[in-house]
Amino acid sequence: MAVVYESDVCIVGGGISAAMMAEKLAELRPGIKITVVEAGRKIFDSENRAKYGRRAQDYGDNSWPDDSIEDQVSNGQISRTMAVGGQALHWGGTCNRYSEEDLRLKSMYGLYVDWPMEWKELEKYYCEAEHRLGVSGEPSPYPEDWRSQPYPMPPMPLTYDLIQYKKWGDKSGYIFQGVPQAKNTKPWGGRSVCLRCGTCDICPTGAKYSPDYTFKDLLVSRKMTLHDRTLVRRLVLDKRSTRVMAAEASSYERPDEKIEYRARTFVLASGHIWSTHLLLLSACSRFPNGLANSTDQVGRYMNGHAMYTAMIEFESDEVFPGMNDGYSLISRKFMRSPVDKTYMRHDLRIFPSGVGLPKLRDNGGQLMLGDALLSSWQQKQRSRPVARCRAYYDIHPSAESRLTLNGNKKNRWGDPLPDVVHDADAATKARAAETKRHINGVFAHMAKTGDGRVLQYIDGDIDGDYLDHPGGGCRMGSDPAASVCDSFGRTHDHANLFVVGAPTIPAASVTNGTLAFVALTLRSADEVARELA
Amino acid sequence: MKRRTLLKAAALAFLSNAVLRFTRVQARALSPDNRELIAAIGEVVLPSNLGADGCAKAVEAFAKWLEGYKAGVPMSYGYGGQLQYAVVPPSPALRYPLQLRRLQELSKAKGSVFTALSSADRKAVVEAALIEAKVTKLPERPDGQHIASDLMSHFYNSSVGNDFLFQASIRVSECRGLGTSTARPVSIP
Numbered sequence: 001m002a003v004v005y006e007s008d009v010c011i012v013g014g015g016i017s018a019a020m021m022a023e024k025l026a027e028l029r030p031g032i033k034i035t036v037v038e039a040g041r042k043i044f045d046s047e048n049r050a051k052y053g054r055r056a057q058d059y060g061d062n063s064w065p066d067d068s069i070e071d072q073v074s075n076g077q078i079s080r081t082m083a084v085g086g087q088a089l090h091w092g093g094t095c096n097r098y099s100e101e102d103l104r105l106k107s108m109y110g111l112y113v114d115w116p117m118e119w120k121e122l123e124k125y126y127c128e129a130e131h132r133l134g135v136s137g138e139p140s141p142y143p144e145d146w147r148s149q150p151y152p153m154p155p156m157p158l159t160y161d162l163i164q165y166k167k168w169g170d171k172s173g174y175i176f177q178g179v180p181q182a183k184n185t186k187p188w189g190g191r192s193v194c195l196r197c198g199t200c201d202i203c204p205t206g207a208k209y210s211p212d213y214t215f216k217d218l219l220v221s222r223k224m225t226l227h228d229r230t231l232v233r234r235l236v237l238d239k240r241s242t243r244v245m246a247a248e249a250s251s252y253e254r255p256d257e258k259i260e261y262r263a264r265t266f267v268l269a270s271g272h273i274w275s276t277h278l279l280l281l282s283a284c285s286r287f288p289n290g291l292a293n294s295t296d297q298v299g300r301y302m303n304g305h306a307m308y309t310a311m312i313e314f315e316s317d318e319v320f321p322g323m324n325d326g327y328s329l330i331s332r333k334f335m336r337s338p339v340d341k342t343y344m345r346h347d348l349r350i351f352p353s354g355v356g357l358p359k360l361r362d363n364g365g366q367l368m369l370g371d372a373l374l375s376s377w378q379q380k381q382r383s384r385p386v387a388r389c390r391a392y393y394d395i396h397p398s399a400e401s402r403l404t405l406n407g408n409k410k411n412r413w414g415d416p417l418p419d420v421v422h423d424a425d426a427a428t429k430a431r432a433a434e435t436k437r438h439i440n441g442v443f444a445h446m447a448k449t450g451d452g453r454v455l456q457y458i459d460g461d462i463d464g465d466y467l468d469h470p471g472g473g474c475r476m477g478s479d480p481a482a483s484v485c486d487s488f489g490r491t492h493d494h495a496n497l498f499v500v501g502a503p504t505i506p507a508a509s510v511t512n513g514t515l516a517f518v519a520l521t522l523r524s525a526d527e528v529a530r531e532l533a
Numbered sequence: 534m535k536r537r538t539l540l541k542a543a544a545l546a547f548l549s550n551a552v553l554r555f556t557r558v559q560a561r562a563l564s565p566d567n568r569e570l571i572a573a574i575g576e577v578v579l580p581s582n583l584g585a586d587g588c589a590k591a592v593e594a595f596a597k598w599l600e601g602y603k604a605g606v607p608m609s610y611g612y613g614g615q616l617q618y619a620v621v622p623p624s625p626a627l628r629y630p631l632q633l634r635r636l637q638e639l640s641k642a643k644g645s646v647f648t649a650l651s652s653a654d655r656k657a658v659v660e661a662a663l664i665e666a667k668v669t670k671l672p673e674r675p676d677g678q679h680i681a682s683d684l685m686s687h688f689y690n691s692s693v694g695n696d697f698l699f700q701a702s703i704r705v706s707e708c709r710g711l712g713t714s715t716a717r718p719v720s721i722p
Contacts, residue, residue: 057706058598060621060674062607073616080616090612159714185711195708201609205708320718322695322705357671357689358698360663360682367660373685374580377698468613 002258007033008532010247010263012232013270014038015086017501017521019211021267024522026223028529034224039231040083041066044216053199063202064089071411076420077273084228085212090201092326093182093208095135097126098509098516099335109343111427112396113506116478116487123148125519133209134188137180140332153185159323161352164316165387166329169350172446176329182209196324229253233415235282235291244497250413265496265528272502276403276473277418292491297484299403301475302420303508304467305392307460310443312387314452319385321354342431344438346393347511353386391439394510395462398425403473424462432462469513471502488527500524567633573648577659578681591688598687599626625677632680636662
């Protein structure tokens, strides 16, 4: 006999999308029963975060103890975090927006696909996402980046070092500004102001938004139930319809116990890998390729962006690395591409680059100790600072950019684990060389106009298979033959099954995706709430 | 399967605890007996304008760091593809006793114990030891390849060491507040 839990909404996954979904549903439909089921554990001991951060800095210890599950890892994923809070436990809080072009690739450039929604619609939810997370930022100087509401908080001030880097970067004619971040520059959401402790991976003050705060608030106010250490392994359909009836799960604490979650509505909020994986695992006689997969679209169009990097030294006043090095500059100059030229879009970032440890040997290979070593380091340091410049560029995935089940690799329950292989579409591959030339040209221009020189170009070609800020696998669209869900994340095959956040994005734009995932989730929450009315 | 998992977990816990205990014993054993010797190494490998007091503090901080070391705990993993579990390796301190003995052997060849040698001879001995240990660069964190390079690595990686290098009060390891971070760090004379 299974232990059965009943609720109005069962949210599978406990990351940032789940937190936002639960919070908004609790507001829109007060009194409904919401259950969040997360495979990883909850790490709510915020009183220990200063200590964890310090140990991470001093010894390299994991700053979020036991935040992953050893046998629940996929090839092709880029972080193994599996805990309440998800990958946003470790995030830097960067909250860049995509741009309108991302939603209109087909209609503007004849490339890939359009999103099944208008930019104005998404922009409205970007504002809501910024408000809920608490984003500090300044408006972009580029008019195409218009926004309907100001940022909730003033921008993070640039550190002394970043001021020097900005002076240099702006000489290129590309205007740089601090990246918007989900970090408080004034008290927000019951959390304090950032103190720039430099351990942003785990914020000791609570100034950086982290989904565990939302979950804690919801739990304290009894607006949801959280089952952590519980892995949902399969969704089960109602016998007489295509509605999802239950989610079958196993507990890491009580592995022999069968658990069943029954709900009116199911929301998959487990990120692009595990949401997609669960649909494939849920194959049944009526949907032999997996749920929501009648047109064989689940697991396709896995996406993300690739990057090129250059290390550039330049003339400047002295810099002093170590004053919150995680903060960086962005120029949105290249977020859009002229329609009459080769498609070319990317962001442009400047990160301070530390000088590293002193060298132990001189150029002749002789050991240097004591004063000799210090003198050598000071000569190097006093010369010129180095900027790490990076551009994310978009990769439009092919249908063969896929997540599949790996029959040779299974978790402790015997379920096949996911396997991800990325593949770009033909147009992306065709312009790859020109993309590289263009971006390296931008770096060279920055070096030249800023009295500097490129020390090193670092390739991030599309054949490397590493894509950052990934998504996809349950692509949204209006045509069921070419997509898994509609623009709200409602699966075409199952009226009460939603997929939200990262899995639904058709492509991953050219900059950080978390804010987009949250905005899409908040839009989905409106629709789920309508369903529950 | 349940039994196997339990046994595996118990074995891992036992091993980690054993390693941890051993490492702590080693780290403690190292500090009182050899503090004078390590301080003398510090005088060779750290800059002279740190002064005797600064050098002693650097050695003390290094010893404290060794005592706080926890071998076998999961390591930080970044965002970006590192999916394998990695644990903090055994304490570098485990390798120091042998290295310190070797240092004394090299010193004997110069005619005395290390602490009684002239500055030039001490420097020559440390250089010879580093060459023997095939140390080519400072490790990002002390790794046990040699105590002299580990001491330097620890110092220059520390907040105090960073401030010393830049001759400015950057205070890497401190919360600084938003307002003050826009200003040039105060110079340290």
